[in-house]
Amino acid sequence: MSKSKMGDPDNSNNNSNSNSNSNSNARSGPAAEHCVDIVHTVVPPPHRSGLQRLGNRLKETFFPDDPLRQFKGQSPARKWVIGAQYIFPILEWGPHYNLRLFKSDVVAGLTIASLAIPQGISYAKLANLPPIVGLYSSFVPPLVYAVLGSSRDLAVGPVSIASLILGSMLRQEVSPLKDPILFLQLAFTSTFFAGLFQASLGFLRLGLIIDFLSKATLIGFMAGAAIIVSLQQLKGLLGITHFTKQMGLLPVLTSVFHHTHEWSWQTILMGFCFLLFLLITRHISIRKPKLFWISAGAPLASVILSTILVFALKADGHGISTIGKLQQGLNPPSWNMLRFQHSHLPLVIKTGLVTGIISLTEGIAVGRTFAAIKDYRVDGNKEMIAIGLMNVLGSFTSCYVTTGAFSRSAVNHNAGAKTAVSNIIMSVTIMVTLLFLMPLFQYTPNLVLAAIIVTAVIGLIDVPAAYAIWKVDKFDFVVMLCAFFGVILISVQHGLAIAVGISIFKIILQITRPKTVMLGNIPGTDIYRNLDHYKDAMGVRGFLILGIEAPVNFANATYLNERILRWIEEYEAEDDVKKEGGGLQFVVLELSAVSGIDTSGVLLFKDLRRALEKKDVELVLVNPLGEVLEKLQKADENGEILRPNNVYLTVGEAVASLSATVKGQCSTTI
């Protein structure tokens, strides 16, 4: 096959080796003297065994970052060091750590701690957990991440969406009010499974799973979740005591307006004042990023101010509910609270999976965003292992699901964090809080926590991004709407599942119905492009030149067969009308975009060849890629598909060479 071209090989070799002034256009220049000898041979790719090819494929699929590259050519001792640094990134940057970096990190650490304390308490309440669990979860996981994580900007702790999902999924089976201990046990066990699942994805290098949450899906999902979360806060902001346990838009609104007699004007007044205050500070920081500390400090300021107000006015006796007494001291161990032999095991595993994927997606997206800004790289699989182990260890020490939070990491970045030490500073600050400051929170009103949550999640509703999606891709916009309405009308998990399902369906549909386009020659060149797109391109008489724009496989072989035959029928019908005569002589398939083929795809070419033979039309293949060429050769024992004179490297060469052959003579100009 490798020398299937008609041209004299010596001659064409000479030509190839001549200087670059020689002409690639088959229809002019010195080439004309040699009569189509400048046709370039399509050669099979260099031989590789099946095992080599499998290895290569697996490597490209699971190790696109080639993690062993840095070990090449290093001494054994150095290899150990690199290995340890690979597992514990702190060993890489730790030795170069200095006072200047430390100063920056202290400022950033204290800033995010002031945000983490009120957010931790609020998010724990969102997850139906005791408020103190939110503080516990801001103490241990940041320490673990500081050792294992590779991002310099990620601020670790509980996040709103994972808290919401954890709380709402567990509440389907267990009531946090009636059975708080069991609920807590299930939360820790779910956290354990979430971490296990996240770390496994990293170890097995299956990070590709989170790629299936597209940008459009996430925008719709986050906006929906933000609305659901905000609606839940109406309980705290309005002071309702008998609130619905459901999450959907309709049940919550029904519940709100069926309990108007429970609305407390003191709560409403104070709550909306603080909400307004927080929203204004947020707005200021968005307008002037240098003033980030205003929005970063506002939640803590609100907590302090509201606590003093409640204490001074003794407002807790006047319808304003407060957090109440919190236990002093560090995280108690919780490995004895993990429940594996339990009737709720399926629920716990499912909750772990969903919260694990969601929080992983957030954590990695945040890490990548800030790495791109500061121009360093985070390794997705390593991050998964870090976040996973952090959650597993967290589940042993009374923490629930944590990850890198977007809002807090942005504050961290703006406050000048240089390394993961800012997480350690935050963690130490929270330790101090846990040890000494817990009694101060006794009079903190719930309404301020609700206001903090609303302010935090309102930023998840990204209208400009939604508009940009509408402008660029209508289908993506539909996916986004499905995620959004799925979340607010059905449930958080179902909305997500529907959006992912539709996205995957679209990919499969694209593969099942690939585009075939008719190519034409751009006058005065050797270039062949889509006739529909390039209006000055012109068809070549006697040739039907089709580009296939997808891998050919079982899912589209039948379709392609029918579609190509229809192209031919249409060509012939048009030819009849024009009475040009001559008719169709060659069907040229340009295969540059056919990146793969399977056995059904190979059959397509055999079937086409046979169908065309009956019409006395020749099938010509142009630029089959390595894999395609190999498989066609293997399947082509009788030389049915690949014959001399029907495989070319470019459409231009195919047309030039075949035109010359038809005329039965060399033509100096055509």
Added chain:
Amino acid sequence: MSKSKMGDPDNSNNNSNSNSNSNSNARSGPAAEHCVDIVHTVVPPPHRSGLQRLGNRLKETFFPDDPLRQFKGQSPARKWVIGAQYIFPILEWGPHYNLRLFKSDVVAGLTIASLAIPQGISYAKLANLPPIVGLYSSFVPPLVYAVLGSSRDLAVGPVSIASLILGSMLRQEVSPLKDPILFLQLAFTSTFFAGLFQASLGFLRLGLIIDFLSKATLIGFMAGAAIIVSLQQLKGLLGITHFTKQMGLLPVLTSVFHHTHEWSWQTILMGFCFLLFLLITRHISIRKPKLFWISAGAPLASVILSTILVFALKADGHGISTIGKLQQGLNPPSWNMLRFQHSHLPLVIKTGLVTGIISLTEGIAVGRTFAAIKDYRVDGNKEMIAIGLMNVLGSFTSCYVTTGAFSRSAVNHNAGAKTAVSNIIMSVTIMVTLLFLMPLFQYTPNLVLAAIIVTAVIGLIDVPAAYAIWKVDKFDFVVMLCAFFGVILISVQHGLAIAVGISIFKIILQITRPKTVMLGNIPGTDIYRNLDHYKDAMGVRGFLILGIEAPVNFANATYLNERILRWIEEYEAEDDVKKEGGGLQFVVLELSAVSGIDTSGVLLFKDLRRALEKKDVELVLVNPLGEVLEKLQKADENGEILRPNNVYLTVGEAVASLSATVKGQCSTTI
């Protein structure tokens, strides 16, 4: 954007309009005088509204055959005729029917009737239904198909695999021995749903669903099913009375060897004699296709011979079980037996779906195979409607699932069938049998039915095809093995589901991890090809030219980002080693194979552009296709992605033009 190239537009227009002798090579010829003015502009495709584009996409997806094409430019009366012919193909060929065709069809019809009678009885037993239902099912459906079907060779009736699946799925919940009436009702209701489902697929033009059963899946599945079916026949061939109700390999073999005391030597002797006879006749017909009538007539001959033997020897008293009395008369109505308000409804719908898809796949594959041989076309969606309506009407007249059977259609074709009239002849013959000949079957032994089934299904094990798959595509071979072992070790439905799941997973994996290849210049030409494949291709200094071989979407944007950055790192590392200096200046992405893009894909280009800017490297796009170009333009408000001088029509032009720009001067030769 449309004039983003640096060249003087007038000049380049002149050049485009000049005769085809003009030179497309940027580096030589008259072009050199004008200093890279032969760069061709990448223009956006002609404007189409969102609705037009959606319409076009839907048409290509669901109406690839453009069924309305034939109506164009016809008179209203003629349109009605064409419409009626479209729905009832018999109106198309009926008027031209003549005596010559009729003679051929009578011969073929009688031949397939002689096969259909014993097969009908046998397959009904395989489905755990009364034998006579098999004859009923060979009477009504062929008549319906003759009116509606578009294939000239399809011989309609019950088939082995659909019978097996129907019987085994229903037996999971209802015993055909203990509750035969209910079982029959469920079988008819399943048939109704199968037909409804098939017809709906046709009406909704969702024929693409059956494309998901790849050749490899089908080969593995059919071989597995053939073994399962054959194992079931051990009951009849060995004369075992207490046979297992399970279908798997292990339970059946266990059952066979646990009941050795039930083996009847008379049955075994007679059974294997007939099996040998049938296999030999089959072998002869395979060797000499002209002797097709030997294998076509052998089953009926065996039935007659064995019936006479049993009757003459009174062998039914000696351990040889017979069919027993069959009711005389035509199909009784059965619409009153369809049960919709029943606890078994989910089972019945599931059974209808699975048998519907499987029988549709067989029917359409058979129709297409023979249509390709005789060079006519069958319309997949029309066939689905025909087969679907045939099953719906069948379920009203005591028939169970039928389709076009491969073995019987092959006999029909070989016997010289010209039109669907052969189905009518077969149907009439079976009518005569039902009316007058039923008592003759009373002494037909079950063993001969078992032998007929084994002979029929043994042909489904296609070892050469399996070997061909192994040779061409190892992954397809694995899919085939999964289907095969899934069927024989787990269950028929699960084996199928596993194989389809793996096939789809492969497609998704291909999309998630697309290939990126480094391109190089083939010396002496303008052609750029994969450096790994074409060993004489050479890289261009300062340029990294990458081809992306898949649509860019949410599932692979992150991967592509990381992979492309790694290509760049590797290029720079190699560059350092070689100390060539100069370093990387341009990353050229050849997008000819990127057939689509979504919002995540657009972001990839923005991110890449930003990452490269930090390294002072320019991102260049080559040949973005229509859709890609449009979306990039829409998303590119700030001109971040598409800038003058970074979109080219071919790699050659990009390299030539950019090299010239860098040198800051025109170069007559490079």
